[in-house]
Amino acid sequence: MIDVTTQQGGGNQLRKNSLGTGAITFLVVSAAAPLTAVAGGVPLAMLLGNGTGMPATFLLVTAILLLFAVGYVAMARHIRNAGAFYAYTAQGFGGLAGGAAALIAILAYATMQVGLFGMLGAATAGFLASLGLDLPWWLYALGFVLIVGLLGYRRVDLSARILTILVILEYLVVLIIDVAILGSGGDSGLSLKPFSTEAFFSGSPAIGLLFGFAAFIGFEATTIYSEEARDAHSTVPRATYISVLLIGVFYMLTSWLMVNASGYDKLLPELQGLSDPTTFLFVTSERYVGAWLSPIMSILFITSVFAGVVAFQNGVARYLYVAGREGLLPRGLGVTHASFQSPHVASVAQTVIAFLVVGLFAVTGQDPILALFSWMTNVGTLGIIVLMALTAFAIVAFFSRNSGLEANQLTTKVVPAVAGLILTGVVLTIVRNFSDLAGVTGALAVLLPGLVLIAAGIGFVLALKLKSADASAFARLGTARAE
Numbered sequence: 001m002i003d004v005t006t007q008q009g010g011g012n013q014l015r016k017n018s019l020g021t022g023a024i025t026f027l028v029v030s031a032a033a034p035l036t037a038v039a040g041g042v043p044l045a046m047l048l049g050n051g052t053g054m055p056a057t058f059l060l061v062t063a064i065l066l067l068f069a070v071g072y073v074a075m076a077r078h079i080r081n082a083g084a085f086y087a088y089t090a091q092g093f094g095g096l097a098g099g100a101a102a103l104i105a106i107l108a109y110a111t112m113q114v115g116l117f118g119m120l121g122a123a124t125a126g127f128l129a130s131l132g133l134d135l136p137w138w139l140y141a142l143g144f145v146l147i148v149g150l151l152g153y154r155r156v157d158l159s160a161r162i163l164t165i166l167v168i169l170e171y172l173v174v175l176i177i178d179v180a181i182l183g184s185g186g187d188s189g190l191s192l193k194p195f196s197t198e199a200f201f202s203g204s205p206a207i208g209l210l211f212g213f214a215a216f217i218g219f220e221a222t223t224i225y226s227e228e229a230r231d232a233h234s235t236v237p238r239a240t241y242i243s244v245l246l247i248g249v250f251y252m253l254t255s256w257l258m259v260n261a262s263g264y265d266k267l268l269p270e271l272q273g274l275s276d277p278t279t280f281l282f283v284t285s286e287r288y289v290g291a292w293l294s295p296i297m298s299i300l301f302i303t304s305v306f307a308g309v310v311a312f313q314n315g316v317a318r319y320l321y322v323a324g325r326e327g328l329l330p331r332g333l334g335v336t337h338a339s340f341q342s343p344h345v346a347s348v349a350q351t352v353i354a355f356l357v358v359g360l361f362a363v364t365g366q367d368p369i370l371a372l373f374s375w376m377t378n379v380g381t382l383g384i385i386v387l388m389a390l391t392a393f394a395i396v397a398f399f400s401r402n403s404g405l406e407a408n409q410l411t412t413k414v415v416p417a418v419a420g421l422i423l424t425g426v427v428l429t430i431v432r433n434f435s436d437l438a439g440v441t442g443a444l445a446v447l448l449p450g451l452v453l454i455a456a457g458i459g460f461v462l463a464l465k466l467k468s469a470d471a472s473a474f475a476r477l478g479t480a481r482a483e
Contacts (some may be wrong), residue, residue, distance in 0.1 A: 005008075006049070015343075018236075019235075019241050021242070024222055024225050025239045025246070026163050026164040026323050026386050027163055027311055028220075030166065030218070030310065031217070031221055031312055032215065032216055032217060033218070034062070034174070035303065035304035036119070036252070038258075042211075042251070042255050043280040044277050045207070045208050045211030046277075047271045048207050048268065048270070048387050048436075049203055049206075049211055049477075050204060050208035051199070051202050051267060052193065052264055053205065054208055054259070055194040056200040057211075058212055058251040059211065059248075060209070060212070061066050061212040061213055062132060062244060062248030065216060065244050066241075067422070068423065070415045070419075071395040071412060071415055071419065072220070072391070074395065074416075076222075077233055077237065077406075079478070081478060082224040082225070083102065083106050083318070083322035084105075084221070084223040084226075084319075085101055085387040085388075086105055086225075086319065087478040087479075088395065088478070089387075090477045091398050091480030092394025092398040093394050093397055095467060095468075096463045096465065097394070099461075100455075100456040103175060103455040103459030103462070104386060104456050104460050105384075106319045108382075108383025109315045109316035109384075110350060110381045112380030112381070113313060114358065114375035115313035116309045117144060117369070117372070118141065118361065118369060118376070119137055119366035119368070121142075121172060122137045122306040122369050122373075124137075124144075125126070125140055128140075133191065136431075140359055141358050141362075143356060145331060146351070148306075149309055149350075149354075151313070152310070152344075154340050160464060163311060173296060175255055175298055176286065176289060177254075177288060178254055181257040181260060186257070187260065188264075188265075188266075191264045206429050209426070210381075210426070210433060211428060214381045215247075216248075221242060222236050222240040224319075225318075226328050242403065258284060269312050282297060282298075285297060296338055301453075313347065314374050317343045317349075318346070320350065321334055321336070324346065327473045328459070328466060334346075357376075358372070379451055380430070382434070382449055385426055385430065386452055389426075389427055390420075392416045392419045394414065396413050399413060409424070426481045463477065
C-alpha cells in the first residue's frame with residue numbers, strides 16, 4: 001500500500017476521529033438538499049425535461065453514480081486527503097492536472113454555495129412577507145452568510161449535529177406526503193409507467209437527465225472528510241454508497257408518487273396550469289395530507305437550503321485549506337484553528353467571497369432565483385461533473401501505475417473508465433444545453449460555463465509556478481503532507 005495519508009505535524013491539522021459514517025452521510029446528503037430538490041427541482045425537471053419519465057431518470061442517474069462510486073471508494077482506501085477530487089487527480093495524472101482540478105473544485109463548491117444563498121434569501125423573504133415582515137431578500141441572504149461562516153469557523157461535528165436534525169426533518173415531511181399518496185392509491189391508481197423507456201424518452205430526456213444529476217450534487221463530498229473520519233478506510237466507502245442509495249431511492253420513490261398523485265396521463269397539463277411549478281408539491285400536500293402541512297414545509301424548505309449552504313461551506317473551506325497547505329494558494333489558508341481544529345481561515349475567506357458576490361447581485365438589482373441561484377448553481381454543477389469525469393479517469397491511471405494495490409481490475413479500471421466516459425457525455429450535454437438550463441443568452445451563455453476552463457487554467461499555472469519555486473512541494477501535491 002502506498003502511504004499517501006495525512007502526515008501532519010504540530011497543531012496544524014483537521015480534527016481527527018470526529019466523524020462517523022452517519023455524520024459524514026448527513027453532511028453530504030444535506031448538500032444535496034433533498035427537500036429543495038423534490039419541491040423545487042423535480043417539478044421543473046418534469047415540466048422542462050421528460051415529464052413523467054423523471055422516476056426512470058433518477059433510476060438511471062443512481063446507477064451511473066454507483067458505477068462512479070466503485071472506483072471512487074477504491075481510491076479512498078489508499079488516499080486520505082481533504083482535497084478529494086484534487087488529490088485523486090494529482091495522484092492519477094500529476095501535479096499540473098491536480099492544480100487545475102483544485103481550482104475547478106473551489107470554483108464549483110463556491111458557486112454552488114453562493115447560488116443557494118440566493119434561494120435561501122428569497123425563500124426566507126417570501127415566507128416572512130406572508131407573516132407581515134416585508135424585507136429585501138439580500139438582507140436575509142447576507143445574514144445567513146454570517147451565520148454559516150460562524151458554523152464553518154467552529155468544529156465540524158457541530159455542523160454535523162445540526163445538519164443531522166435538519167435532514168431527518170426534511171425526509172420526514174416528504175415521507176408523510178409519500179405515505180398519504182401511497183395509501184390513497186394516487187389519482188387513478190399506482191402505475192409503473194413512469195419507469196418505462198417510453199416515459200424516459202418523452203419530452204427532453206437530456207434536460208431531465210441534467211436535472212437528475214444536479215439533484216445529487218453533494219454526495220461526492222464524502223472523501224472531503226476522510227482526514228476527520230473515524231476509521232476512514234471503511235467509514236468513507238460506507239458513507240459514499242449509503243449517500244447514493246439513500247438519495248437515489250428517495251428521489252425515485254417520491255417522484256414516482258408525485259406522478260401518480262396527479263395521474264400519469266394528467267401530470268403535464270396540471271404542471272402547465274401552475275403559475276409556479278415549485279408550488280406543485282405544496283398543492284399535492286394539501287390534496288393528500290391537508291393544509292396543516294404546508295406551513296411546516298415552507299419552514300423546512302428554508303432549513304433544507306440552509307443545510308445545503310452549511311455543507312458547501314465545509315466543502316469549499318477544505319479545498320481552500322488543502323490548496324493553501326500544499327502551496328498552490330497562499331499558505332495562510334492552510335492552517336487550522338488551535339482549539340476547533342477547523343480550517344477557520346479558509347472558511348472566513350469563503351464567507352467574504354459569498355458576502356461580496358451576494359452583495360454584488362443585490363446592488364445590481366439581479367433576481368435572487370433567476371440570476372444568482374440559476375447562474376451560479378449551474379456553473380457549480382458543471383464544475384463538479386467535470387471533476388467527477390476527470391477523477392474517474394485519474395483512478396484508472398493511478399491503479400494502472402500501482403497495480404499491486406488492488407487485485408480487482410474490474411473495480412479499479414473497467415468500471416471507472418466506463419463511468420468516466422458516461423460522465424464526459426453528461427458534461428458535453430450540459431455545455432450544449434447550458435443556455436436553457438441557466439436561462440441565459442449571448443455572452444453569458446459562453447462566459448458562465450467558460451469559468452470552469454478559466455479556473456482550470458489558473459490552477460494549471462499555479463501548479464506550474466509551484467513546480468518552479470519548490471519542486472519537492474510540487475511532488476507532494478495530493479499526498480496531504482504538511483510542512
